[in-house]
């Protein structure tokens with residue numbers, strides 16, 4: 001995802017969990033309070049010439065790494081896309097800001113995974129872990145912290161190693177130079193160039209289109225399923241209706257019996273009428289003879 005910029009400028013994106021110290025570190029690196037310290041809601045860029053090089057820092061929203069709106073984050077992807085646009089044509093490094101003085105939480109290690117998943121392995125190769133609140137640990141504590149396996153794993157996943165600062169106090173120029181030297185060395189190791197925002201955005205768009213296609217296919221499948229269920233119910237209803245009609249209709253034998261019974265009654269009626277006529281005839285005959 002990297003592309004060659006050929007520019008002497010560096011664009012660095014600060015990433016980290018809420019309250020990690022991104023805004024404070026950005027202001028300290030630039031030596032001016034240019035980013036407001038109140039809760040950051042949008043990614044924005046500020047530029048300063050440091051040691052003859054144009055350094056642009058992109059501060060990111062408090063909840064960039066949280067996709068859950070309940071945490072204050074915006075719908076997945078929106079903040080990150082805005083961050084990438086602010087860093088266009090692309091950052092030369094990502095600074096993953098991690099505060100010192102507390103054990104590494106699962107969220108911090110999760111942040112590294114987040115970078116890998118959302119920005120790709122290339123972004124991890126151009127990430128420096130920037131530890132803040134350096135003044136809170138002694139040299140001995142710092143050394144012991146660095147020797148811990150989970151810390152080594154965290155730093156090992158990032159191509160640019162680590163750097164520690166106290167951003168509450170003014171960061172000394174030499175510390176900034178040291179950090180920028182790490183970024184430069186990292187860029188050189190990678191063959192130069194910056195993370196390509198356009199490729200990132202194109203990949204985002206492609207993923208978005210794929211998600212839309214997948215949901216369109218899901219919608220068609222859902223409609224087909226509804227139609228299949230409807231037809232099944234209709235067939236069931238017709239079968240029951242036919243059964244009900246069959247139960248109500250007399251059987252063939254019953255109908256033949258009924259028909260036979262009717263004919264018999266008719267024959268009986270004729271026979272009765274004939275008999276009556278015969279009896280009536282024999283009874284009346286003597287009167288007519290006279």
Ligand SMILES: Nc1nc2c(ncn2[C@@H]2O[C@H](COP(=O)(O)OP(=O)(O)O)[C@@H](O)[C@H]2O)c(=O)[nH]1
Pocket residue numbers: 016017018019020021022023024025037040062097132133134165166167168169
């Ligand atoms: N002591 C000390 N406090 C710091 C340092 N960096 C940040 N802070 C404090 O940590 C809090 C959160 O910092 P902020 O930059 O707003 O965090 P963000 O949410 O990552 O931007 C603020 O009160 C800062 O003053 C540091 O290096 N040392």
Ligand SMILES: [Mg+2]
Pocket residue numbers: 022023024037038039040059060061062
């Ligand atoms: Mg902030």
